[in-house]
Amino acid sequence: DEQIIAEIMRRRFIPALITHKPWEGFHFAGHEIRITEATDCYGAVVWPSALVLCYFLETNSKQYNLVDKNVIEIGAGTGLVSIVASLLGALVTATDLPELLGNLQHNVLQNTKLKSKHKPHVKELSWGIDLEKNFPRSSCHFDYIMAADVVYHHPFLDELLLTFDHLCKNDTVILWAMKFRLDKENQFVGRFQTLFDLEVISNFPSLSITLYKAMRKGRMK
Numbered sequence: 001d002e003q004i005i006a007e008i009m010r011r012r013f014i015p016a017l018i019t020h021k022p023w024e025g026f027h028f029a030g031h032e033i034r035i036t037e038a039t040d041c042y043g044a045v046v047w048p049s050a051l052v053l054c055y056f057l058e059t060n061s062k063q064y065n066l067v068d069k070n071v072i073e074i075g076a077g078t079g080l081v082s083i084v085a086s087l088l089g090a091l092v093t094a095t096d097l098p099e100l101l102g103n104l105q106h107n108v109l110q111n112t113k114l115k116s117k118h119k120p121h122v123k124e125l126s127w128g129i130d131l132e133k134n135f136p137r138s139s140c141h142f143d144y145i146m147a148a149d150v151v152y153h154h155p156f157l158d159e160l161l162l163t164f165d166h167l168c169k170n171d172t173v174i175l176w177a178m179k180f181r182l183d184k185e186n187q188f189v190g191r192f193q194t195l196f197d198l199e200v201i202s203n204f205p206s207l208s209i210t211l212y213k214a215m216r217k218g219r220m221k
Helices: 002-009 048-059 082-088 097-111 157-167 183-192
Strands: 023-028 029-037 069-072 089-096 121-124 142-148 172-177 194-204 209-216
Touching: 002 048, 002 089, 002 183, 023 048, 023 082, 029 082, 029 097, 048 172, 048 194, 048 209, 069 082, 082 089, 082 097, 082 142, 089 097, 097 121, 121 142, 157 183
Parallel strands: 069 089, 069 142, 089 121, 142 172
Antiparallel strands: 023 029, 172 209, 194 209
């Protein structure tokens, strides 16, 4: 646990010079990634769960080969996970609330332009709202759904579960990094398991973070 966490945290670096715009740097997928943050908003800060998921994607790129795969990240925030998935060859759709899209778009484009096989897309997704209109089941197929630290103290857990359900086809794989905090959030795992089979693929007790793989019930191999 401690050895792997130390390796994950070594992927993060802080700029030597302080500027008017806060940012952090990361090393993943053979690239230096520069992320602009906004400290006044939870969704515009890089949380440790995102680093855990990025490290997993990089170190398990043979088993979870993202080249030419359709990937959607929900609650993308600063876009770090989407950027790493894109650099690993995926066709990525990074989603979040409308007020976060400007910063998300900036980070994604700045770190993938001329570096990624496919140009990533940034799209609004408010959980549970206009899902069929914006992501019609007949035409939207995602090989992977990715989520990092989307379960926290907020009133939209029902809408989050509805969003997972809408986006997930029978062969879609969900990779979900979750930080355990309070009982209300922890109970979401049980509700999630009414629709999906869940497998722990990494666990970091000192960070209270678990990385899950999930598929629709009966589809897990």
